[in-house]
Amino acid sequence: MARHADTIAEQLEELILSDAFSDGDRLDEVQLAKRFGVSRTPVREAIQRLALSGLVDLRPRRGAFVHQPDAVELMEMFEVMAELEATCARLAAQRITDDALAKLQAANQACEDAVAAGDADGYYRANEGFHHILYAQSGNRFLETETLRLKNRLKPYRRMQLRLRGRMAQSLSEHSAIVDALIAADGPRAADAVRDHVAVQGEKFHRLMATLQAAE
Amino acid sequence: MARHADTIAEQLEELILSDAFSDGDRLDEVQLAKRFGVSRTPVREAIQRLALSGLVDLRPRRGAFVHQPDAVELMEMFEVMAELEATCARLAAQRITDDALAKLQAANQACEDAVAAGDADGYYRANEGFHHILYAQSGNRFLETETLRLKNRLKPYRRMQLRLRGRMAQSLSEHSAIVDALIAADGPRAADAVRDHVAVQGEKFHRLMATLQAAE
């Protein structure tokens, strides 16, 4: 619908996710309009969109206030993320095609190669590919879309997770467990494997909390 | 943020969900503005919001087109709904309080009473109460909110489901199975019980398909 409003929504989202605003900050329409060199109208449209995805709270006749999730909310979102991915896996175990299974194994191999090469960025991309194949093979486009939406929302908090020493190697063996369960067409086992893989627990949990503290 | 835009978004949502528009219809801004007795501005804001919830597709420089889910999409959404509720149950099995468990049993009893009295509306309310307790007892507010959101989105398609002969009696025994699993703190069993309870399968599936055909 919008040409400017589109790009402004994106830029504004970037700004909020990159912590340029802190929790509770009011988004001043005229200020943002000036900043982007447009009028208030497209800025308001952009804010409307961000409100629906939960990045800002809209208080009638008061304005828009950025909403940065606290530790509890984050854990809740990660928990739902793990469940959504586990569901993808459970369904994929029944529905995955041989072709996609081959692609999944290839993606897993790419992960291993990246780890062997010490290529963190490469691992990130290959890992993303692995997971996206899983979402698609749930055979449920709605589920796929929703999962991607939440994944995207969690992206900025995600990158801090995987830099743990030895985490990548463990991640690889978890991938293999997932693939095995899919080969066996064992839905519940696949779901459990994915849930364990994605869940934020143990050392990951402490690391996340520490990073959140530091951000304040 | 909006006073008019709020109410317009609600009314427009009502209109779309109540099938006043069919799939692919263009939402004419000036026409809607006249209809609601306002200018284009609040109408546009309302449309923006509906776009995010998937009720309308926004095509840049073209306009807003209502998007009515087809049979496949509906099944996908119901499948995700079943999974979200199952997740609520799985988590609730670990986290539910004794107090809430008592309330759940009371809600179930209210369902039974309504069935005994042949009170369809009463059953609807009691059943809704039962499920909402479950969402809340997942102990995950984010999950609770998302589940409610999807439930609301599916509401218009839901009412056609439960009027099947003998369906209410079966529903009651399913409720009992859920409660039993929660009492036993058996997460996986609670999840399965809820999934079976919510899933659209068998006769429910055929009925849904038939109703969709009739709507076209």
Next chain:
DNA sequence: GTCAACGTTTTTGTATACAAGAAATGCCCG
């Protein structure tokens, strides 16, 4: 008769103007 190109007409997207409600300021009174 068909198709393409041009001009007209809608319609969307943005800017600006205006109205109304909320916050801020200062003033008066206790």
Next chain:
DNA sequence: CGGGCATTTCTTGTATACAAAAACGTTGAC
């Protein structure tokens, strides 16, 4: 000196005006 109330200022919400892009119809050529 402090608290409550009125006024002023600022901000949101809505209406209108304008610009640009897309749909539409017409005309003309092949």
